[in-house]
Amino acid sequence: xxxxxxxxxxxxxxxxxxxxxxxxxxxxxxxxxxxxxxxxxxxxxxxxxxxxxxxxxxxxxxxxxxxxxxxxxxxxxxxxxxxxxxxxxxxxxxxxxxxxxxxxxxxxxxxxxxxxxxxxxxxxxxxx
Numbered sequence: 274x275x276x277x278x279x280x281x282x283x284x285x286x287x288x289x290x291x292x293x294x295x296x297x298x299x300x301x302x303x304x305x306x307x308x309x310x311x312x313x314x315x316x317x318x319x320x321x322x323x324x325x326x327x328x329x330x331x332x333x334x335x336x337x338x339x340x341x342x343x344x345x346x347x348x349x350x351x352x353x354x355x356x357x358x359x360x361x362x363x364x365x366x367x368x369x370x371x372x373x374x375x376x377x378x379x380x381x382x383x384x385x386x387x388x389x390x391x392x393x394x395x396x397x398x399x400x401x
Contacts, residue, residue: 278303278388299389300353307356307380309347309373314338316368317345320359323366324349327358349377353389356381 281302285295312320317333324331329351336342351359356377363374 296390300385302352303389304350304352305356305381305384306348306350307377309349309377311344312347313368314340314342314345316370316373317347319366319368319370320347320349320363323359323362324351324355327351327355327362329355353381353385 278299281299282295285298290298309320312333314334314337317331317337321331321333321337329349331350332348334342334345337345349356349359360374360378360381363370363377365371366374
């Protein structure tokens with residue numbers, strides 16, 4: 274049985290874009306959902322605002338905004354490119370968000386390597 278990523282790859286190939294455009298477009302088409310536990314309200318708010326600033330969103334506990342909760346889980350969702358942007362922005366933030374960004378980045382890079390571009394030689398990696 275064919276999965277959604279394989280279907281997308283077939284449709285993109287059928288249209289016939291440049292080989293680098295294929296990978297770039299696939300990164301924009303595929304959405305990831307990452308569940309993060311035990312954030313402070315401040316961390317949760319920064320993540321939500323950052324996701325909004327890059328055209329996506331995140332689900333946080335309603336008490337995060339007024340700090341009426343001590344902790345919030347968070348569901349971050351976006352395409353691969355948005356999640357990479359999130360990581361770059363979080364690396365510049367305080368409140369231990371740099372460490373979280375590195376964990377998210379590993380997840381996104383693993384997904385790219387294993388699902389979007391399996392078998393792609395590392396030296397061909399582009400800047401997108």
